[in-house]
Amino acid sequence: MTPRVIQRFRQQNPDVAISIHTSDSPTATHWTASQYCDLGLASYIGEETPGVNPTLIHGY
DSSP states (O other): OHHHHHHHHHHHOTTSOOOOOOOOHHHHHHHHHTTSOSOOOOSOOOSOOTTOOOOOOTTO
């Protein structure tokens, strides 16, 4: 699914740079809170983190 989403995003936003970094959930949460990245995917968030607005995605 990820490659299709990225392909569609790139078609609609050709001037936006995309990079993918992988790590554990706490690191992804920290990266998002510190604005190192614009979007973070995590399997869990242990505690409320300032600067992070979690959204649960059902079905994955």
